[in-house]
Amino acid sequence: MKHSERVKQFNRIRATYSLFLTSVLWKLAGDRELFAEAMQYALLEIWQRVEKLRGDRAGAYIYRIALSANSKAWRNRSGRNGHIDPSLLEAEAAQSDVASRKETTKIVRRAIAELPAQQSQAIVMRYLEQQDYEAIAEKLKCSKAGARSHVSKAMATLKSRLVALAEVE
Numbered sequence: 001m002k003h004s005e006r007v008k009q010f011n012r013i014r015a016t017y018s019l020f021l022t023s024v025l026w027k028l029a030g031d032r033e034l035f036a037e038a039m040q041y042a043l044l045e046i047w048q049r050v051e052k053l054r055g056d057r058a059g060a061y062i063y064r065i066a067l068s069a070n071s072k073a074w075r076n077r078s079g080r081n082g083h084i085d086p087s088l089l090e091a092e093a094a095q096s097d098v099a100s101r102k103e104t105t106k107i108v109r110r111a112i113a114e115l116p117a118q119q120s121q122a123i124v125m126r127y128l129e130q131q132d133y134e135a136i137a138e139k140l141k142c143s144k145a146g147a148r149s150h151v152s153k154a155m156a157t158l159k160s161r162l163v164a165l166a167e168v169e
Contacts, residue, residue: 001051010050014043017062024063028070034077041069111161115154118142122150123158 001009021042029035045065046053053061112120118140125131125139137147 006047006050009053010047013046013050013053013058013062017059020059021062021066024066025070028066029073034070034073037076038066038069038073041072042066045069107165108158108162111158111165112154114161115157119150119154119157122147123154126151 022039025038025042026035029038042062042065045068046062049061049065112123115123121140122136125136126133133144133147133151136151137144140147140150142150
């Protein structure tokens with residue numbers, strides 16, 4: 001395959017599957033640095049295998065590439081023996097700034113306060129007070145399924161609002 005065709009194919013695949021790849025890697029990594037490293041490995045792998053990524057099976061192939069890239073990033077972080085280097089843990093602890101945590105807490109509390117009353121009460125009871133769904137249902141005077149629904153809807157709303165805030169910043 002000519003280089004120009006390879007570049008076009010790579011850009012086409014990247015445009016088509018970037019959201020999918022990003023969401024899979026973020027869910028697997030859950031950490032900004034690990035995610036960035038896994039994304040680099042995944043894009044490199046896609047570049048190397050670009051001629052195989054044609055047709056309707058490309059999504060499955062890219063999913064496997066994402067899994068492999070995430071594993072490689074984790075191995076690089078924790079080493080072959082599975083032990084995380086203490087210096088990495090110290091560096092991460094140093095990076096976590098108390099002021100930014102307080103700001104994040106304030107933003108999340110504000111977002112919870114903007115939810116409908118039952119949803120905000122349900123999310124606070126579930127995740128801050130660590131109550132089970134029966135107790136939440138009892139206090140909100142709804143069914144257990146209703147309590148689950150309130151928590152689920154609240155989480156979905158919070159996620160979308162906080163993602164939108166993160167994109168603005």
